[in-house]
Amino acid sequence: xxxxxxxxxxxxxxxxxxxxxxxxxxxxxxxxxxxxxxxxxxxxxxxxxxxxxxxxxxxxxxxxxxxxxxxxxxxxxxxxxxxxxxxxxxxxxxxxxxxxxxxxxxxxxxxxxxxxxxxxxxxxxxxxxxxxxxxxxxxxxxxxxxxxxxxxxxxxxxxxxxxxxxxxxxxxxxxxxxxxxxxxxxxxxxxxxxxxxxxxxxxxxxxxxxxxxxxxxxxxxxxxxxxxxxxxxxxxxxxxxxxxxxxxxxxxxxxxxxxxxxxxxxxxxxxxxxxxxxxxxxxxxxxxxxxxxxxxxxxxxxxxxxxxxxxxxxxxxxxxxxxxxxxxxxxxxxxxxxxxxxxxxxxxxxxxxxxxxxxxxxxxxxxxxxxxxxxxxxxxxxxxxxxxxxxxxxxxxxxxxxxxxxxxxxx
Amino acid sequence: xxxxxxxxxxxxxxxxxxxxxxxxxxxxxxxxxxxxxxxxxxxxxxxxxxxxxxxxxxxxxxxxxxxxxxxxxxxxxxxxxxxxxxxxxxxxxxxxxxxxxxxxxxxxxxxxxxxxxxxxxxxxxxxxxxxxxxxxxxxxxxxxxxxxxxxxxxxxxxxxxxxxxxxxxxxxxxxxxxxxxxxxxxxxxxxxxxxxxxxxxxxxxxxxxxxxxxxxxxxxxxxxxxxxxxxxxxxxxxxxxxxxxxxxxxxxxxxxxxxxxxxxxxxxxxxxxxxxxxxxxxxxxx
Numbered sequence: 264x265x266x267x268x269x270x271x272x273x274x275x276x277x278x279x280x281x282x283x284x285x286x287x288x289x290x291x292x293x294x295x296x297x298x299x300x301x302x303x304x305x306x307x308x309x310x311x312x313x314x315x316x317x318x319x320x321x322x323x324x325x326x327x328x329x330x331x332x333x334x335x336x337x338x339x340x341x342x343x344x345x346x347x348x349x350x351x352x353x354x355x356x357x358x359x360x361x362x363x364x365x366x367x368x369x370x371x372x373x374x375x376x377x378x379x380x381x382x383x384x385x386x387x388x389x390x391x392x393x394x395x396x397x398x399x400x401x402x403x404x405x406x407x408x409x410x411x412x413x414x415x416x417x418x419x420x421x422x423x424x425x426x427x428x429x430x431x432x433x434x435x436x437x438x439x440x441x442x443x444x445x446x447x448x449x450x451x452x453x454x455x456x457x458x459x460x461x462x463x464x465x466x467x468x469x470x471x472x473x474x475x476x477x478x479x480x481x482x483x484x485x486x487x488x489x490x491x492x493x494x495x496x497x498x499x500x501x502x503x504x505x506x507x508x509x510x511x512x513x514x515x516x517x518x519x520x521x522x523x524x525x526x527x528x529x530x531x532x533x534x535x536x537x538x539x540x541x542x543x544x545x546x547x548x549x550x551x552x553x554x555x556x557x558x559x560x561x562x563x564x565x566x567x568x569x570x571x572x573x574x575x576x577x578x579x580x581x582x583x584x585x586x587x588x589x590x591x592x593x594x595x596x597x598x599x600x601x602x603x604x605x606x607x608x609x610x611x612x613x614x615x616x617x618x619x620x621x622x623x624x625x626x627x628x629x630x631x632x633x634x635x636x637x638x639x640x641x642x643x644x645x646x647x648x649x650x651x652x653x654x655x656x657x658x659x660x661x662x663x664x665x666x667x668x669x670x671x672x673x674x
Numbered sequence: 675x676x677x678x679x680x681x682x683x684x685x686x687x688x689x690x691x692x693x694x695x696x697x698x699x700x701x702x703x704x705x706x707x708x709x710x711x712x713x714x715x716x717x718x719x720x721x722x723x724x725x726x727x728x729x730x731x732x733x734x735x736x737x738x739x740x741x742x743x744x745x746x747x748x749x750x751x752x753x754x755x756x757x758x759x760x761x762x763x764x765x766x767x768x769x770x771x772x773x774x775x776x777x778x779x780x781x782x783x784x785x786x787x788x789x790x791x792x793x794x795x796x797x798x799x800x801x802x803x804x805x806x807x808x809x810x811x812x813x814x815x816x817x818x819x820x821x822x823x824x825x826x827x828x829x830x831x832x833x834x835x836x837x838x839x840x841x842x843x844x845x846x847x848x849x850x851x852x853x854x855x856x857x858x859x860x861x862x863x864x865x866x867x868x869x870x871x872x873x874x875x876x877x878x879x880x881x882x883x884x885x886x887x888x889x890x891x892x893x894x895x896x897x898x899x900x901x902x903x904x905x906x907x908x909x910x911x912x913x914x915x916x917x918x919x920x921x922x923x924x925x926x927x928x929x930x931x932x933x934x935x936x937x938x939x940x941x942x943x944x945x946x947x948x949x950x951x952x953x954x955x956x957x958x959x960x
Contacts, residue, residue: 285957286867286868286957288957289867289953289954289956289957290864290867292953292956293863293864293867293950293953293954295690296690296691296692296949296950296953297690297692297946297949297950298690298692299690299692299693300690304688305688344686346799346800347684347686347800347952348796348797348798348799348800348952348955349952349953349955349956350686350687350688350952350953350956351686351687351688352688353688354687354688355685355686355687356685356686356687357683357684357685358683358684358685358686359682359683360682361682362684362800364798364799364800366798366799370794370795370798370799371716371719371792371795373719373720373723375722375723375726375727376719376722376723376726380719380722383715384715384716384719387711387712387715387716388712388715388795388799388801389799389801390708390712390801392711393711
């Protein structure tokens with residue numbers, strides 16, 4: 264039961280930056296493929312780059328592998344290679360068993376046809392016979408939750424319904440290896456939960472699953488192992504938590520410098536830099552949930568500025584703001600500032616979820632509205648830990664257990 | 675069932691598939707077999723979608739060859755143009771010719787059309803690629819069967835005897851279809867890369883129409899007789915028309931040569947299509 268179903272060895276794929284040139288290379292490749300020549304595939308031509316290179320890994324039966332990386336790190340290209348849609352330029356891919364991909368939901372759907380007709384078309388495209396589709400039909404409709412609309416043309420479906428139907432068909436496939444790309448994010452919460460349950464079921468049946476997702480929670484929930492990709496290369500293969508950690512590092516690496524182009528404001532007072540200290544007063548960036556943190560914003564006022572307002576915001580790498588702290592909201596008056604100095608914020612318990620938080624420092628004039636300076640990405644801090652806890656807030660709390668019989672009956 | 679699947683091993687490498695012809699041919703047949711159900715499904719899908727958004731439906735299938743025929747019947751009867759005498763009444767000659775031509779013209783354009791329409795699916799799903807071609811063949815066959823009604827009508831009106839040759843005509847008609855498909859298949863990989871191919875195809879088809887004896891009898895004298903000698907469509911079309919209208923066929927050397935070459939080139943076109951698709955898909959966005 265632990266045989267290897269997917270094996271990649273030194274797999275590489277190159278892409279071309281210029282579209283026109285890419286088409287011409289296509290003709291060249293076509294020529295050499297038809298003439299039976301294989302040489303020239305391993306070298307880069309003008310304007311080409313390696314979208315995936317030197318990738319080797321194996322996936323066993325029942326294993327669930329997550330692929331993580333930035334946009335353009337090569338995840339989707341890797342899936343397309345695995346799926347046999349495009350040919351590798353180097354290396355070899357070996358697939359044992361029947362592979363199916365949960366990638367293009369509702370492929371082959373014709374909007375004029377009914378849901379019922381489209382189920383048969385889509386299932387057939389995905390390689391399911393009519394006999395098997397007949398058998399699975401009710402389960403598919405039920406899973407998608409569209410019993411009433413099944414005989415309506417798909418063009419009258421809401422986009423959510425169409426996607427649910429597409430997913431539902433794909434979710435009833437019975438492959439040995441399943442490729443999943445970003446589709447678990449479709450539908451409402453209840454549907455997403457159903458999808459995850461379905462994936463777990465497949466996993467128990469011994470299906471090898473390769474999953475690509477930007478949603479790191481999905482990866483932690485579903486995957487036992489993960490690979491971090493950076494610029495087409497595998498930089499880590501192993502423990503999911505560690506892989507996510509490295510992915511976050513690689514994201515902030517490209518993000519670390521303050522982007523001067525985004526700087527705005529009148530500039531009479533400017534943020535110079537930002538420092539983060541731990542409980543011992545040491546400069547640091549890595550923290551545990553609930554740690555003490557002190558953030559120091561260094562400023563320089565070119566001329567006396569009366570009652571400026573300081574604002575510190577924290578956001579996730581995807582831009583979602585987590586919190587913002589303002590001196591005017593807190594009723595902390597700064598008086599007139601001149602020359603260099605710093606403003607400090609002490610946070611006694613950092614109750615944020617494990618993740619990387621990027622900070623922007625903003626200085627307003629006395630009205631709390633007119634911008635003096637905005638410094639984006641002036642610093643970031645990382646809260647260690649896996650994704651066993653997730654959500655948007657982490658509440659300070661205590662637990663208590665009691666064994667009263669009434670309580671058990673009541674529940 | 676799992677063990678059955680596990681015995682199926684697929685390997686993807688940069689090596690050209692042309693280097694392992696045995697493997698290529700085996701996978702071609704395997705996928706052709708695997709595409710039976712899908713190609714039928716796709717055909718039914720396209721057909722029902724086509725008629726669901728149309729009032730006159732099947733009428734549009736009759737229209738092109740009938741309109742072409744009418745134009746030439748009028749031109750010929752008013753002596754605007756004169757192609758010389760045909761051995762059978764001109765209306766039947768041109769109508770049967772136009773319908774047969776339509777079989778070739780449609781099958782020539784079918785592979786590229788079918789594959790272009792399925793681009794999003796091709797870029798994301800690995801299904802037997804043969805299905806697109808087979809479903810396109812079904813579409814051409816379906817249109818042809820509908821048009822048979824027109825031919826039968828014309829034969830009855832002009833009091834032609836319907837002979838066994840009518841059934842035998844199936845063979846050259848099929849060759850006509852396969853010839854179109856085979857040229858279409860060879861053009862498809864380039865047509866997917868460059869839009870020029872798809873744009874020029876109707877123009878070229880139009881041109882071919884005039885160098886094929888569809889609306890005029892085959893010229894007997896040099897240099898115009900080259901039209902029938904060099905154009906591979908001519909012997910098939912003329913042969914099929916003779917079988918339908920006269921019940922006889924002249925088994926000439928060109929006819930047999932074109933027939934044999936069609937089968938040969940069809941296999942080649944199929945292999946080219948298969949081998950080329952992964953390379954072409956790479957150049958399209960996912």
